[in-house]
Amino acid sequence: MRSSLTLTLVLISGLVPALGDEPKSTKDPRPQAPEDYRIFEQDRAGAYFIARPLMEQYDALRKRVAGVRAEIDGARIDSAKARVEVETLQAELNKLLETIDHVKLYIPGATVHKRTETIHVPIQPDDLLLVDCENVEVRGWDGPDVQCVLEKTVLDDDGGKVADDFAGIELVVRKGSGKEFFGFYLNVRDQPQFKKNEEMQNELRRFLFSDFLEREFPYVTVKGLVHQEGNRQIDVTVRSERGDGFSASQWRRHATLTLLVPRCQRVGIRGGLGRLKVHDLNAGLSVLGQGNRDYHALYEVAKISGSLESDTIPIHRIDGVKGDVSVTAMAYTENKSSGYGPDGVTARADDPKETVYRNIEGNLRARFCRANLTIGDVGGRVDVENDFGDTVWQSDRELAQQVDHRVVSQSGSVMVRLGAKASGALKVEMFTECGSLRRGNDVEKALNAWFEAANFQTADGDTVRRSWTSWSRRPGPKGARETRDREEPFERFRRVADAMYGRPRSPGVDVISRAGTVTVALPELNRAIVK
Known part of the structure; x- marks a missing residue:
């Protein structure tokens, strides 16, 4: 839906004829939001704009929410009054978001092209599965094998030359082994000199893939998304007629991997920082955060039958885990930026997203540098x-x-x-x-x-x-x-x-x-x- 909208808008802008005797316009040929519009949210290819009065209404409501939260957290409001305030604000927020969803205007900064590829991978109930991917969704299903669906996305600046980019994004499926991927840990874990080395013992305790060390297993990864494999960057610029907007460099090639997984022993994921969503999985789960971070992404795990272990990824939602949960996110990964003003330079990190962990049948162990956490x-x-x-x-x-x-x-x-x-x-x-x-x-x-x-x-x-x-x-x-x-x-x-x-x-x-x-x-x- 969004892709077709992008193409239509770009084509229309290209059909406007130039007047022969007039100087060439320096106006950006891409579509622009009306002058009185502001950015509400954005993705890698463009942004959603809404009218300024609606944005001001949304910001004012957020300030009211923050005020009520401060009253509640400071125990400065009785429970009956707080309940009424919360219900009122919730109703207002739901109504406003519904209105925004109907009227928001998407302005593209690049043309989006998509293609899909599907591969099936045999797997047994006692098998392990290892996945290397930055943007991944895992869903349980009753099928006989693992269904791998790769959605390829290419951002283009209207040149139309995308065939090589699509060919360069490759879904790789093969057999792997613990010796191949984790040989270092396999070699050192039993050596006497390392058993006395506290630093090495801490490293082994943090290691999430001990179940994989002496096993062979199906391995799934995506190639062609880094510079060394041919990916290049594109400038994405989005503006309103007043000049509000943003300009950013984005990779041309992107991929989303969706895996439908039947019952197995455990799924291991290395990556996930672009997006992680796991639900209804009849297996245990280990996640090591790696790769490029999407600062707008959510990381969610729901309804898994085994235990959950994660490191270096701040999982935002955990709901329904039969086993134990261990989350370590001590390396703060929200976006960091520098601001320049009359008083000097300020380097700061963005606030953390809301994090909610609930319906965990086993133990919960969590280590955060900074999280906005509800248990x-x-x-x-x-x-x-x-x-x-x-x-x-x-x-x-x-x-x-x-x-x-x-x-x-x-x-x-x-x-x-x-x-x-x-x-x-x-x-x-x-x-x-x-x-x-x-x-x-x-x-x-x-x-x-x-x-x-x-x-x-x-x-x-x-x-x-x-x-x-x-x-x-x-x-x-x-x-x-x-x-x-x-x-x-x-x-x-x-x-x-x-x-x-x-x-x-x-x-x-x-x-x-x-x-x-x-x-x-x-x-x-x-x-x-x-x-």
């Missing part, structure tokens, strides 16, 4: 470090009772939305060094609990002495004094260090933001408005 129901242990991002932990489901849960941040906010029955018999404690602890006036009554406050200094379990403020959630009405171990306050001194550094602890829930805000709230608010 939903998790059947096993919750072990999350989100160093400089904001975290919401929301669940009415009873947490696993025989494990030590923790959410730790250096300076991000942590919102604890655990229902009255969620903690079960577990102790729940919140800690901060130089940040703040907050809760609304209605929280204790709604949770049938009260919070015991303490301030202490300790070096137990640490290399330096630190000062902590803590809240401990106690069952029953405020002031209730259940029988407690007299050693408990002293155990807390050691526990906070163990929780901060991820060491084993007795079963319980520990929430730490060293310099940020930990807020206790109720688990009933709809946060979809801010996603």
